[in-house]
Amino acid sequence: MPITSSLFAASLPMIFYLLIIWKMDKYEREPFTNVLIHFLWGTFGATILAISVSLIADFFSFYLRNNSHLIHTVIYAPIIEEIVKGLFLFFSVRSKQFDNITDGLVYGAAIGLGFGMMENFIYFITYGTSLSSWIYIVIIRSLFSAVMHCISTATLGAFLGMAKFSKGTLATVLQVIGLLLAMLFHFMWNASVSFEETYYLGFLFMIVLISCFIIVYKISLYNEEKIIETELREESKMGVLPETHAKILSSHLRFRKGWIDEKIRKLYSRYAVRLAFSKDQSKKVNDSKRKFYEIEIEKTREAIRSLLSNNFIES
16 A cells, blocks of 8 residues: 555554543643653654564574564564563653653553554555555554554553652562563463454453553542642641632632633642642652652742732632
8 A cells, every 4th residue: 555545544543542642631731742752752762673673583583483473473572562662661750740650651652652653554554465455454453453552551651650659679569560561461462363263352352451541541530639639638728729729629620710710720720730749749759859849849839829819719
């Protein structure tokens, strides 16, 4: 099939998925520039690195002969691809922007979708030898294979988000578990669709995996809602903001008009959420890192006080 058609077929679904996942992060949405950087790592950096390492691995396994392709698909691909996709997450998790499970899901998903997009493009132009075969490959890979890359790397991202505020051995254990689960999901999909007898089990597995991803994402957002409400109730007792605002700011009610002047509603919501998350994170880090969050908390409190002191609160 023409390269242009394959390029559009590979990119449009992945960009659509990326925007949905990014938009789902409703409390402290990550800067889209950062999300795009992760997406581009998956598209180019991880893809190039995966191909390079795979070629080396194939060279050393030439003696497998008839089974080399199967070994590569079922064993090498899950290990190599999940490691190279996750490399950037191990770097970006140190960023101040990467501070919870939801962030890990978003950034990991972005990398997986970028990788899936490039892999799809290669498959479309290589194996789409007829219109019918091309359409079949586009549908299967857009709905399942690329989504598998998205969820696998998002899983690692979520565990890195947990590990960031864990201490000692637990942090290392969480990182290892996240990477092993990413490899396992990848292995399960590749193994199931490599044999005719288990082909349809692969689709069932992906349906379950997609459902679990959505549930975990929703649970993560629910936990964030509770963190925001709890921390802001503490702030209301200190007089930083009105008590009634704690529930409003932690729910969809913050989008409602009339509870505060529209001129400051968005900025006030952003400051309040940042304050709540900074307080929660300050309780999880060691003493050497706590000073940063304490400064951030005081700066945000002052910003909120400044906004509210201008009599913008509706009666």
